[in-house]
Amino acid sequence: MCLSIPSKVVKISDDRTMCTVDTMGVQRDANLMMMGDDEIQVGDYVLLHIGFVMNKIDEKEALISLDTYKEILEIMDENDRRKTILDDDECPNRGE
Amino acid sequence: MALELKNLYDDFRDGETIKAYAEIIAKDAKKLKNPINIMEVCGGHTHTIMKFGLPQLMPDNINFIHGPGCPVCIMPKERIDHAYILAMQPDVILVTLGDMIKVPGSHGSLQDARAKGADVRFVYSPMECIKIAQDNLNKKVIFFAIGFETTTPMTAVLVEQVIKQKIPNILFHINHVTVPEVMVELIDSRDVHVDSYNNRIDAFLGPSHVSVISGSKIYDKFPKDYGRPVVVSGFEPVDVMQGISMIVKQFIEERCELEIQYKRVVNHEGNLNAQKLIDTYFEKIDLFRWRGLGNVPESGLKLKDEFAFLDAEVVYKNVLPLAEIEDHKLCICGDILRGMAKPPECTIFGTVCKPTTPIGSCMVSSEGACAAYYKYGNLL
Numbered sequence: 520m521c522l523s524i525p526s527k528v529v530k531i532s533d534d535r536t537m538c539t540v541d542t543m544g545v546q547r548d549a550n551l552m553m554m555g556d557d558e559i560q561v562g563d564y565v566l567l568h569i570g571f572v573m574n575k576i577d578e579k580e581a582l583i584s585l586d587t588y589k590e591i592l593e594i595m596d597e598n599d600r601r602k603t604i605l606d607d608d609e610c611p612n613r614g615e
Numbered sequence: 616m617a618l619e620l621k622n623l624y625d626d627f628r629d630g631e632t633i634k635a636y637a638e639i640i641a642k643d644a645k646k647l648k649n650p651i652n653i654m655e656v657c658g659g660h661t662h663t664i665m666k667f668g669l670p671q672l673m674p675d676n677i678n679f680i681h682g683p684g685c686p687v688c689i690m691p692k693e694r695i696d697h698a699y700i701l702a703m704q705p706d707v708i709l710v711t712l713g714d715m716i717k718v719p720g721s722h723g724s725l726q727d728a729r730a731k732g733a734d735v736r737f738v739y740s741p742m743e744c745i746k747i748a749q750d751n752l753n754k755k756v757i758f759f760a761i762g763f764e765t766t767t768p769m770t771a772v773l774v775e776q777v778i779k780q781k782i783p784n785i786l787f788h789i790n791h792v793t794v795p796e797v798m799v800e801l802i803d804s805r806d807v808h809v810d811s812y813n814n815r816i817d818a819f820l821g822p823s824h825v826s827v828i829s830g831s832k833i834y835d836k837f838p839k840d841y842g843r844p845v846v847v848s849g850f851e852p853v854d855v856m857q858g859i860s861m862i863v864k865q866f867i868e869e870r871c872e873l874e875i876q877y878k879r880v881v882n883h884e885g886n887l888n889a890q891k892l893i894d895t896y897f898e899k900i901d902l903f904r905w906r907g908l909g910n911v912p913e914s915g916l917k918l919k920d921e922f923a924f925l926d927a928e929v930v931y932k933n934v935l936p937l938a939e940i941e942d943h944k945l946c947i948c949g950d951i952l953r954g955m956a957k958p959p960e961c962t963i964f965g966t967v968c969k970p971t972t973p974i975g976s977c978m979v980s981s982e983g984a985c986a987a988y989y990k991y992g993n994l995l
Contacts, residue, residue, distance in 0.1 A: 523824075523850065523880070550742055552772045555888040566827060566880050569712070570740030571769050574827050574886045580879035 525564040525581035528572075538572065540565065543589065545601055636856035637672040643860070646867040650676035652815060652954055653862055654801065656794060657822035658685030658982030659850045665987035667852040669859075677863065680815065680954030681977075681984035683797055683908060684822055686762045686790075687714045688976040688983040691906045692940040694790055695720030698759045700934055701788060701927060702733040708751060709735045710744050711759040712766070714980040719973070721940055741766075741773045748785045757927045759788045764833075765824045767791040767916065768889035771896045774918070774925060786927040789917050792903055794825050795833045796914035801953060802841050815954040818862045820855065821847035823877045830885025831875050838871045849877040896922060904939060906976035907948035946975035951984055958988040965989055 526540035531551070538559065540549050550571045551559060559565065564581035565572045655661055661681045664670065670679055683689050695715075699722045702709035709725065716725045716737050729735045734754075736747065741758060748756040760770040770791065777785045802816055821834055826847045834845040844865045848858030858876040865872060875881050896918060903915025923929045942948065945963050950956040958964050958977065968974035970986050977985035 525879075550740070550772065552775070553768050553886065553889045553892065558888065568765060568824060569769060570742060571772070573765075573824070573889075574880060576880050577878075584879055 523566060523584075525576045525585055526567055528559055528561050528563045528565060531559070531561060540567065540572075542567075543585070632853045633667070633669075633672070633856050636853070636860050640672075640677065640856070640860050640863055641674045643863045643867055644674040644676055647676055647863070648866075650678065651817040651863070651866055652678045652680050653818050653820055653859065654680040654682045654816045654954060655820040655855070656682040656684045656798060657820075657825070657850075658682075658688065658980070659824075660684070660820055660822065660848070660855060661984050661987050662982050663850055663852055663855050665991045668991070669852065669855060672856075673859075677859070681951065681987075682801070682819075683905060683952045684763070684794070685980050685982040686766075686792065687718060687980035689792065689905045689907070690715075690718065690761065690790060690976075691904045692720050692942070693904075693936065693938065695724075696722060696940070697788060697928070697935050698725055699723065699728050700936075701757050701759070701931060702728040702735050703731070704755075704931065704934065706754045707734070708747060708754050708756045709733065709759060710738055710747060710756060711735075712738060712741070712761060715759065715761055718979050741769050742776075744773060744785055745776060745780070745782060748782050752784060755784050755786055757786045757788055759790070761790045763792055763794055763822070763825050764829045764893075765827070767897065768828060768886070768892045771889075771892035774896045774922065775892065777925060778922075785925070786930055787918060787925055788927040789897070791897065791916040792905070793899075793914050793916070794822060794829075795836070797905065797908070797911050798834075798837065799841070800908065800911045800914070802837075802843065816843065818844045818846075818865070820858050820862070821845045823847055823849050823854075823881055826875075826877070826881045826885065828886050828889045830890075831873055831881055831883050832885070834873050838873050842871055844871050845873045847873075847875045847877055847881050849879075906979075907942065907946070907952050909949070942976070943974045948975040948977045948985070951977055958985040961985070965992075 524542055526542040528538050529541050530539040536552055537548050538551050539546055549567055553571050564576040564578055566574055566576055664679055695718050699720050701707055702725060718724055725735045744756050744758050831847050837843045837845045844862055846858045846861045848854050854876060861874055861876055897916040898919050899913045900915045900917050902910040902912055904910050918926045928935060947956050947961045951958060963974055964985060968978050970978060970989055973979045977983035
């Protein structure tokens, strides 16, 4: 199951090709090369797919869905929580 | 014991909301003049629908048709053979995503190729090809690229980097396909061999991640030119239920529109930069042969001629056969994808054709309709 959890951009590399995102407390790197120059700023919420930032998520909508995901993830133990978050953007079979 | 996500959904999360939507849909459906068939185009939607038993929550006059939105399922055998043959070439590392590695072609699967000594790798992101290529300069890395509009721009980024960084040993076997063209095909086939399924699909639940890239604009023509409403919907059960409810309301209010349920990430224009990347490196091919459906005009992409030096189909053309390979004659995947049959109506479903030994396209990947019916078999 793919949740499409919004991730927050916390750092952008000097050459702006990569960024570090925080997905509900779990940090990882994501590729920015699909986005336009300066389109993404630190603090923006984004949707990830197979290691890439796909697009920006409206902040208001992102916060609402984060609340919902928080309820689910709070019930999981730390390992499962981490795995669910990290696996979330993978689903490479999905058509879309 | 660790909780599984399924339990969390079932017990804590969406139960009440799903039930509430089911009630709204049931109430609204009483006002429908005719039954409606709704196609969920995307394999992610099919999975959600079957996993959460949504067909059981639908009134009798609302029927799901499971669409062709699983990029692994729609790959014809001859292209899987290409992957196998390329993997078996000397000094080649074949790289791909997803369930592709398990799908059997006529020589076997990529897993079988690996057992015979081929170097086949599964990656999370296409960009991992760069590191593999740099670590293996004496070998050719061939990226077997699959997916709809969602994953095409990622392949385009990799192509761009290969050119910019002058990486000498990455090639591409492109199998990217596009959603609107196959939707048109399913409404109104131009294939002379099939002429009996017109008007089977009344409305579409549009895939969401494709639309994040392409924008909902790719569906404009369906309400306008084909009289089919489209609601672009997210993947979670509540998203799907809300999407269905929006479609039903269009019918009772006699509207035929494009609507977005998944507004948190989808807009009309999509990611323009990603679209530009696709247009820079790819062009449409006249026909792509979809497993189970046959030739669909302009539904596939290839690298533009100026990038032919990166195209494994050009570089290795002497070893890659062009002949089409038909599916098993008992397989009815084509009818399932067109909404003319459900998986249990197939004589080999669950007996000869199983996820471990798939015969047809819908059983091949976990997101295919037959695989979903098999896995959540208590819903049959």
